[in-house]
Amino acid sequence: MRTLQATDAQAPDLAALVAELTAESPEFAALWERYDVRRRRAEQKTFRHPQAGEFTLTAEVLHLGEEGQRSTVHQADPDSRYQDAPAVLSAATSFLPPKGRSD
Structure with missing residues (x-):
């Protein structure tokens, strides 16, 4: 998802999905916050x-x-x-x- 975000940082559907997952899943929120990104x-x-x-x-x-x-x-x-x-x-x-x- 970070790759998608990098290609279109303003994508409203991706932002909504990240917000929903962050709110509903502490595990997702922790992983998203770590920002472990590599191609x-x-x-x-x-x-x-x-x-x-x-x-x-x-x-x-x-x-x-x-x-x-x-x-x-x-x-x-x-x-x-x-x-x-x-x-x-x-x-x-x-x-x-x-x-x-x-x-």
Whole structure:
């Protein structure tokens, strides 16, 4: 929510939500007051896919322009045991028919 606030500090809906949560939740109020804000760069995410199995990728969020648009890029760390996971996932899903089709 701090990221949203940074992009539009005057957003009335966000201000109302923060006010409501602060009034109703002492825990939220304490956390909001701490102002622990940092932009996430990269983090590990573990996925479990029925055909490709379990694998861990690094996810990085790229911020695009002033409108708050973001794109998330997932990649396997080089030389990790998961480096082939994206190719396995692509192969496992390339033979599935699109949703809504049964051919």
